[in-house]
Amino acid sequence: MTSTSSQSTPSTTPHFGLIGLGKMGANMVRRLAKQGIHVAVFDQDAEVTSALAAEVNAVACTSLPHMVSQLAAPRVLWVMLPSGEVTESTLGQLQDLAAPGDTLVDGANSNYKDSVRRATQAEERGFHYMDAGVSGGVHGLANGYCLMVGGSPEALQAVQPYLEVLAPAANTGWLHAGPAGAGHFTKMIHNGIEYGMMAALAEGLSLLKAKKDFDIDLADVTELWRHGSVVRSWLLDLTAQTLKADQSLDHIKAHVPDSGEGRWTANESIELGVPTPVMTLALMSRFASQGADDYASKLLAKMRQGFGGHAVGTV
Numbered sequence: 001m002t003s004t005s006s007q008s009t010p011s012t013t014p015h016f017g018l019i020g021l022g023k024m025g026a027n028m029v030r031r032l033a034k035q036g037i038h039v040a041v042f043d044q045d046a047e048v049t050s051a052l053a054a055e056v057n058a059v060a061c062t063s064l065p066h067m068v069s070q071l072a073a074p075r076v077l078w079v080m081l082p083s084g085e086v087t088e089s090t091l092g093q094l095q096d097l098a099a100p101g102d103t104l105v106d107g108a109n110s111n112y113k114d115s116v117r118r119a120t121q122a123e124e125r126g127f128h129y130m131d132a133g134v135s136g137g138v139h140g141l142a143n144g145y146c147l148m149v150g151g152s153p154e155a156l157q158a159v160q161p162y163l164e165v166l167a168p169a170a171n172t173g174w175l176h177a178g179p180a181g182a183g184h185f186t187k188m189i190h191n192g193i194e195y196g197m198m199a200a201l202a203e204g205l206s207l208l209k210a211k212k213d214f215d216i217d218l219a220d221v222t223e224l225w226r227h228g229s230v231v232r233s234w235l236l237d238l239t240a241q242t243l244k245a246d247q248s249l250d251h252i253k254a255h256v257p258d259s260g261e262g263r264w265t266a267n268e269s270i271e272l273g274v275p276t277p278v279m280t281l282a283l284m285s286r287f288a289s290q291g292a293d294d295y296a297s298k299l300l301a302k303m304r305q306g307f308g309g310h311a312v313g314t315v
Helices: 023-034 046-056 064-070 085-097 112-124 137-143 153-166 182-210 218-225 234-245 261-272 277-289 295-308
Strands: 016-019 039-042 076-079 103-106 128-135 146-151 174-178
Touching: 016 023, 016 064, 023 039, 023 046, 023 137, 023 153, 039 046, 039 064, 064 085, 076 085, 076 153, 085 103, 085 112, 103 112, 103 153, 112 128, 112 146, 112 182, 128 153, 128 182, 137 295, 146 153, 146 182, 153 174, 174 182, 182 218, 182 234, 182 261, 182 277, 182 295, 218 234, 234 295, 261 277, 277 295
Parallel strands: 016 039, 016 076, 076 103, 103 128, 146 174
Antiparallel strands: 128 146
16 A cells, blocks of 8 residues: 555546446446546447446546546546557547646556556656556456556546545555556556466366366365365355356357466566466466367356456357
């Protein structure tokens, strides 16, 4: 937890806008609204925008210029879009629209090197920039999000009131990790670790399933491990829920996509000369799953669905 002093909760005057109302973005808006924070929202899908705005009494915006016009300065403009060109172009448009003193936040899983570059560009134009790694998936609305942020002290001062509401508690679940780029770098490593943990669970349960003469009940085992075991975790909780519903997974397609952070983590380990065999091999296993039909890959696919709402193929 950072030592920066806490700000008071923002007033009902909208200073905060969120762009991108997918699974995580929409639930972040809902969590803010539950604490009485008035926000503006925008999504390329106008129906999604209007429906969410009506649900939480937010300002529905029809475009980025409209959003900027609806917010009082200094504004916090938080982008929750897929990493890559759509985030790059959106942040570029916002820099052209916003006023000096506003803060731009990239809450997607962008490459930290892009965040370092964007922060330099923003500061040169009088804006603040923050990169925010967000973990919590579809369960963040109820439980709060784990937030890893990078940026200047001025950016933190502007965004901290919202971090305190989005996190599980005002003083728990968020961290100012360092300067611009540090938030996305920390989230990148977080996701690399996640790859390794998921692979270990899936492989171990596959071994148990393969010992046919013991006929071990995987639902019973995972439920047991949730209580007192050193491998207990949220990933184990999700796996236990999956196996309680269906142990065969015969209808699940054994295809586990990788969303980018695992590749970046492996590349970074090469650049820094730091060995990461578990995380790198877990990434390779995901590549191998794309065409395989093994039980471990089916479990991995269900875990991703459990924490992130990712689509699962069926056969």
